[in-house]
Amino acid sequence: PRDLVVPVKVVGDTLGYIHVRLKIDDFTEPIRRNLYLRLFSTLLIFSGGLVLAVIISAHYVSPVVRLAHAAENVAAGDLSQELPVEGKDEVGRLTRSFNEMIVRLRQNRALEEAVRENQYLTHLGKLSSGMAHEIRNPLNFIGLAVDHLDAMTEGKGGEGEAEKRQVIGRIKEEIGRLNELVTNFILYGRPPELQRAAVRIPELVVGVLRLAEERLQAQSISCRTKFGDALEIHADPDMLRRALVNLVGNAVDAMPNGGTLSVYAGPRPGGRYSVVVEDTGIGIPAEDRERIFEPYFTSKVSGLGLGLVLTKKIVDAHGGEIFVDSTPGKGTRMEISLPGGAAAEGAPG
Template sequence: MRLNAKLVMIMVSLLIIAVCALFILNQYSQNDLVNEIQESSSEVSKAIQISVADLTSEEEFSSRLKEYMKEAKQKGINEVSIISNEGEIIDSSDPEKVGKRRDIRKLGKGLKASRPRKGKQKPVIDSSRPYDMVVPVIVGDEQLGYVHINLLLDNIRNIQHDNFAHRLTVTFLVFMLGIILTIFLARHYTRPIKQIVESVKKVSAGDLSETFPATSRDEIGELASNFNEMVKKLREKELLEKRLYEAEHLSKVGQLASGIAHEIRNPLNYISLAVDHLKNDLIPSTPETEAESRELLDKIKEEVRRVNYMVLNFMSYGRPLKLRLSSLSCGELLEKVLPALKDRLEEQRITLAFEIQEDLPELRADPELLRTCLMNLITNAAQSMPEGGKITLGASFDPELRLFRITCADEGKGISPEDMDRITQPYFTTKEAGIGLGLAITERIVTEHGGKLEVDSTVGKGSLFSLILPEPGKEQEI
């Protein structure tokens, strides 16, 4: 319901409550007034009856009149007198007035009170002043005298005062109800507005994770929905700008890296040719040194060839890889990684351990590319432990799932949840060294083999990288 409709409904409800309350109160007041007038009329009639009987009878009615006045004064009858035609008071509820004379002309006939002073408006019946009622007593064609009744309508005045007090009380209660509803509405609607203001301050400070629940269908709910939609669009805009910036950055880094890769190939070719020349023409002739020299040169030649292979893969990163598949042992693959990294790991006080399952079946894959994957994982693990630690390489086979699992676990600082989804993006890195292609290339190599790269990391405890590779012929089952 809209806010203006709620306000109108509340105002109309208050008006209806006030009208109904005043109407009911007025009905009760009218009933009380009518009952009081009926009782007063009944008492007046009874007084007239007793007075007429006293005037027309020879019996003594003074005692009866006095007994009646004891109760009649509570009903507003102040005095009852019987007056002769000559104006002499024959009998009265006030014995001191018996025998005195009254001017009937001044009293008048019927119900009469003194006139109000000029310039002031008085009600028709002023219950605070006494009223004189003079009734002639006529029997047949003969007038025997008059009955004078002095009325004091205090009960009617009390009813009027009570009625006024009740109306004032009802008006006050309705007014207080309106104040309570106003305070409730003010708090009910200003609280979410204040919360939205706080949310707007947070958004303006750069916190785009702030949202406000839209729980109502009025203007406040519409405001909250629009606010959430605005924040959502701001997040999308920020993400788009961030991706655009990253794309520009990646483009520049890619151009630089491609140029560096081209430049690296030239010295690699020269080193390869120089090693061939050393092997063929400059190896010492003594048997002791010849074998050692040839082994050392073969290792240099192998590493040069591997680096050149990596450069070629890097330069063709956007193109499909060409896999050179062959059968290989996972255990031998892991052990062959150690010689190339042994010196570097010892320098960083990092130990390398192996957990290889026995009787592993052979894996069909590209050995050079898998070796590149392991080199990348070990390099990342070593960079996460600058103070030293332990790296554990493992290999296992799940006979039920028919999957190979090659793992690399470290005791480094771990990966934050914010970076977990980005670590395999090209050129993304949190380290000062490197350009952020190691894990991107690793994931691509594993994907080309029909497998996947899994990462499990806890900040402050380390990371576990797993290469999940299918058994030959099961590539489509992962």
């Protein structure tokens, strides 16, 4: 305690004294305790908030993260993802919808695989039927011709020998058809493997036309050729020869009653090299023009419908393009454009 004495004066005279005794407590300890209590309360509230945030994160954020990872796996093609459904809140509803989506995707994939397998079997059936038909006819002819070869020359002298040579020529032609059929079938089933070399297109064209000479004469088809500068291009000669054989063969097939076959080859502006095969045959109907490069599509009585498909594959492998222009009843123009040498003016066609 502390004593305080205060004098009482009036006009300079001291009339008396006031004695005050003060009892002052020490507040330092209560203030310190209050400070510690506030600090503890703050830490307790912060810790409780942190624990609550962790609980909320585990309940809401973690399932969303798992859902995002599962969605990434599904986008990569893994449909085996399926997440446990926890609760009936928004996250649970989202997880349930995700699982239902996965089930539908699995069903769609199974359906697509079934459709693909059915299409494959359908194509295989058409291919097998076409192969059997195409092979059976030449084999039947060859078998009958071989059986009658000796009878053809018996007692006929020179006339019989000429007939025999004609039949042997037909046999060779049918064997060539069989070989061409099998080769096209084998090449269609695998991507072209180019063996590039320096190639002069006019020489290839002349060789192909020489092979078709007998058919051209038999069907009264006249042939016209025109070649530009005989530049060399870097290409696979065997593959290009096969493509030209297919184009020329189709043109001849389109003119059973005769006509004109025109083949032009030469450089084009822009560093390209062009080969044009044009006929005056029956032409291609407008509704079939978009389908001529589809496998197994053909408007012929015989054939597998692989010739133009293989031709396009060969042209694409060379970095080229193929263009079709046809008028029913007037003829068809097929043009192959390939990467070539320098452009030349006055190209044919």
